[in-house]
Amino acid sequence: MKSWLALLFLNISLPLCAQxxxxxxxxxxxxxxxxxxxxxxxPWLALAEAEGINLSLLxxxxxxxxxxxxxxxMNTVTRNAKLGEWFWDSDYAYTNLFEHPYHxxxxxxxxxxxxxxxxxxxPFAVGGSLLWxxxxxxxxxxxxxxxxxxxxxxxxGEVTHRLSSLxxxxxxxxxxxxLTEFIATAIDxxxxxxxxxxxxxxxxxxxxxxxxxxxxxxxxxxxxxxxxHVNTSGLKKSSMNTSFFDFxxxxxxxxxxxxxxxxxxxxxDARVVVGAHQNMLNRADIIGRLKGWQLTDSASTxxxxxxxxxxxxxxxxxxxxxxxxxYILSEAASLGTGFTFCKRLPKGKSSxxxxxxLFASGIGMGGSLxxxxxxxxxRNYNLGSGFSTKMLSLVEVARRVRLDVRAEYMRMFTWKSxxxxxxxxxxxxxxxxxxxxCTWMTVVTPTLGIRLSEHYWxxxxxxxxxxxxxxxxxxxTESSTRELRLGLRYQL
Numbered sequence: 317m318k319s320w321l322a323l324l325f326l327n328i329s330l331p332l333c334a335q336x337x338x339x340x341x342x343x344x345x346x347x348x349x350x351x352x353x354x355x356x357x358x359p360w361l362a363l364a365e366a367e368g369i370n371l372s373l374l375x376x377x378x379x380x381x382x383x384x385x386x387x388x389x390m391n392t393v394t395r396n397a398k399l400g401e402w403f404w405d406s407d408y409a410y411t412n413l414f415e416h417p418y419h420x421x422x423x424x425x426x427x428x429x430x431x432x433x434x435x436x437x438x439p440f441a442v443g444g445s446l447l448w449x450x451x452x453x454x455x456x457x458x459x460x461x462x463x464x465x466x467x468x469x470x471x472x473g474e475v476t477h478r479l480s481s482l483x484x485x486x487x488x489x490x491x492x493x494x495l496t497e498f499i500a501t502a503i504d505x506x507x508x509x510x511x512x513x514x515x516x517x518x519x520x521x522x523x524x525x526x527x528x529x530x531x532x533x534x535x536x537x538x539x540x541x542x543x544x545h546v547n548t549s550g551l552k553k554s555s556m557n558t559s560f561f562d563f564x565x566x567x568x569x570x571x572x573x574x575x576x577x578x579x580x581x582x583x584x585d586a587r588v589v590v591g592a593h594q595n596m597l598n599r600a601d602i603i604g605r606l607k608g609w610q611l612t613d614s615a616s617t618x619x620x621x622x623x624x625x626x627x628x629x630x631x632x633x634x635x636x637x638x639x640x641x642x643y644i645l646s647e648a649a650s651l652g653t654g655f656t657f658c659k660r661l662p663k664g665k666s667s668x669x670x671x672x673x674l675f676a677s678g679i680g681m682g683g684s685l686x687x688x689x690x691x692x693x694x695r696n697y698n699l700g701s702g703f704s705t706k707m708l709s710l711v712e713v714a715r716r717v718r719l720d721v722r723a724e725y726m727r728m729f730t731w732k733s734x735x736x737x738x739x740x741x742x743x744x745x746x747x748x749x750x751x752x753x754c755t756w757m758t759v760v761t762p763t764l765g766i767r768l769s770e771h772y773w774x775x776x777x778x779x780x781x782x783x784x785x786x787x788x789x790x791x792x793t794e795s796s797t798r799e800l801r802l803g804l805r806y807q808l
Contacts, residue, residue, distance in 0.1 A: 420469015542803020554639020572608025652677025698750030
């Protein structure tokens, strides 16, 4: 993992810094002439690639894994095309709340990497998911899989597409070029495959060699690593210590700009943990602006903006030994609004910096931990819908000390319970969202950073999560989780 992060540091930082290059003496990283044009739109090729993903996965499941759910026939396809056959499945949290959205991102990026825009690519995530539910498995179509794959796939797809653009540099040659293309492909596989087939993966350009305009869309990229302690109190107490690796990016301008495209501004972060028998992916969060309006004069020191946003969230720490599962929290499909108020930092001056954003969103589908996991189910979480509010604030003093605070309140409702489920004997599943009831969750995350040098920060962060759940068929419960992280952060 450390070597992977080091390679990522190298390949992303090089386009940001002035480097000597045999093909071009000036990096011209702020010159639009250096930005590569979008490829010619190829919707039919995108459609073929999206369906190729489904066919390839089905063939692997059928011929290699010999999976029972991959025994697809015309009878199962005809049955699955009926809306009355859709159900709520009981797969693991990682599968339903992250793997399916990532699968949707592959559909989306099949279109995005073939020159289609954000809005033109979004239907590919929906269509690819629909085709998979009907013809990709012999099991009945899953409501939650379709929603998570379609909506969550758009968020992950656009973010990974733009992250791969930060890595690509068509001036490079040799091993440096191979490494660049390899990492870009790992981030956005459909784009990497398309670049390989089009010959872009090895074609060298003197001009139009970058894929991101750093002047128009500034980047704040951070990598952190360190020690993490988690302590939970509820029905069962538990505690654990792990190492962690964090990635976070602040992409674009917090205040909307003219001629802005969807996701010209987004916040994204991911956390990998190692130790205590934990699932490696602990967190994946995205807040992306779909449309924005500037409310103040662009020349003023204090600025304000309003926007429509898409949210994706996946937070999961599983239990350690016989202790309690600390938390499961998901916003797989969520849309809302945000208001931003900030003080612009003058160039070349070490003055203070302030920024705050308030969000309100409706959650079409999400997930939360349940305290009464059914004995014959693999699911230890409830699916549901509801709403959330978030507050993100940032205070930086003299570019030496920085305090970030994220506070979130979420309320999620689950209606269709195990006691009310419709049994489907042919797939041995109950069609249920979980334990009927309502969950309140409050999460507060302060992060203090102290600059040690130009790129390195000492980081001290914590999470406090309070969950209260009122069940329809069980006694109400309450639990709290405290998390402390100490680490070293590298800022590009």
